[in-house]
Amino acid sequence: xxxxxNKFISAIDSLKGRxxxxxxxxxxxxxxxLLELALNLKYRKKSINLGNRVLGLVxxxxxxxxxxSFSVAxxxxxxxxxxxxxxxTQLGRGESLIDTTRVLSRYCDAIAVRTFGQQELIDYxxxxxxxxxxxxxxxxxxxxxxxxFLTLHETFGNLQGLILTYIGDxxxxxxxxxxxxVLLGVNIRIASPKGFEPNxxxxxxxxxxxxxxxxxxxxxxxxxxxxGANALYTDVWASMGQELEQVQREKSFFGFCLNKNxxxxxxxxxxxxxxxxxxxxxxITSQVMEDSASRIFDQTENRLxxxxxxxxxxxxxxxxx
Ligand code: CP
Ligand code: NVA
Numbered sequence: 244x245x246x247x248x249n250k251f252i253s254a255i256d257s258l259k260g261r262x263x264x265x266x267x268x269x270x271x272x273x274x275x276x277l278l279e280l281a282l283n284l285k286y287r288k289k290s291i292n293l294g295n296r297v298l299g300l301v302x303x304x305x306x307x308x309x310x311x312s313f314s315v316a317x318x319x320x321x322x323x324x325x326x327x328x329x330x331x332t333q334l335g336r337g338e339s340l341i342d343t344t345r346v347l348s349r350y351c352d353a354i355a356v357r358t359f360g361q362q363e364l365i366d367y368x369x370x371x372x373x374x375x376x377x378x379x380x381x382x383x384x385x386x387x388x389x390x391x392f393l394t395l396h397e398t399f400g401n402l403q404g405l406i407l408t409y410i411g412d413x414x415x416x417x418x419x420x421x422x423x424x425v426l427l428g429v430n431i432r433i434a435s436p437k438g439f440e441p442n443x444x445x446x447x448x449x450x451x452x453x454x455x456x457x458x459x460x461x462x463x464x465x466x467x468x469x470x471g472a473n474a475l476y477t478d479v480w481a482s483m484g485q486e487l488e489q490v491q492r493e494k495s496f497f498g499f500c501l502n503k504n505x506x507x508x509x510x511x512x513x514x515x516x517x518x519x520x521x522x523x524x525x526x527i528t529s530q531v532m533e534d535s536a537s538r539i540f541d542q543t544e545n546r547l548x549x550x551x552x553x554x555x556x557x558x559x560x561x562x563x564x
Pocket of ligand 1: 308
């Protein structure tokens with residue numbers, strides 16, 4: 244017990260000052276420790292007071308869940324957030340990222356960035372002297388993946404050997420699911436239409452990181468992919484920034500809607516996940532969203548707890564108040 248406690252504390256402490264740019268940035272022990280801390284915050288009502296720390300939210304794309312859950316998480320930790328949407332800062336008038344980030348680092352204790360290119364996020368982290376957290380880029384969505392695996396853990400307990408099938412676009416959400424999932428021993432199957440498979444480099448990275456025999460399988464047949472799966476996951480066909488491809492994508496993704504027929508092929512106890520926002524009737528039917536197997540709104544709620552754990556760790560380390 245003490246050994247476990249010491250391992251947990253040292254894993255949390257090792258995150259102090261760290262950036263989270265990719266789901267692969269933290270190792271298996273650090274990822275598990277964050278989930279453990281999130282569970283403590285959620286069920287044992289563990290209270291952490293970081294003491295009036297400030298999180299800057301630099302969001303270049305729309306957001307409901309990530310923005311609100313980061314703000315509420317910071318409020319629960321005794322701190323606050325500042326909305327630094329580039330349209331209302333000098334960034335939007337051309338002040339350089341280099342200068343802006345150095346300035347923000349002098350005021351904020353951490354910065355959460357939602358933007359397009361992963362390289363831009365890496366640049367923020369390079370110029371920032373405080374932790375930078377990926378609040379979604381075109382390549383990854385690591386905070387989402389933490390909430391997803393917390394939801395799986397709440398449902399099934401042990402994650403090792405579970406099968407999570409993601410049906411749809413090989414996008415940011417799929418990438419973080421692969422990277423975070425294999426660290427935790429979860430087998431990941433991705434079923435995408437031809438030409439919409441996940442990034443090869445991320446697939447290779449996930450296979451290298453895989454723990455406890457976890458596998459990553461990329462397929463083009465959703466029916467095959469859902470057989471025996473413990474969790475079925477989907478996301479929109481056109482992500483933010485791809486709106487002009489919407490009509491073309493609707494054609495390409497024909498047959499990839501998460502519906503009752505696919506659900507029937509999964510394990511009897513399979514759960515349904517979606518990061519939201521959803522386009523009901525496109526990538527998922529309303530019937531499946533409202534099915535008793537849906538854990539979609541628990542998943543949403545868990546964003547709050549994993550981000551609270553993440554902020555507590557990167558800002559406070561083991562001095563959790
Ligand atoms: N799932 C998610 O990140 O939602 P938002 O885009 O609303 O933040
Ligand atoms: N793939 C989606 C996720 C939204 C949370 C997007 O990037 O728009």
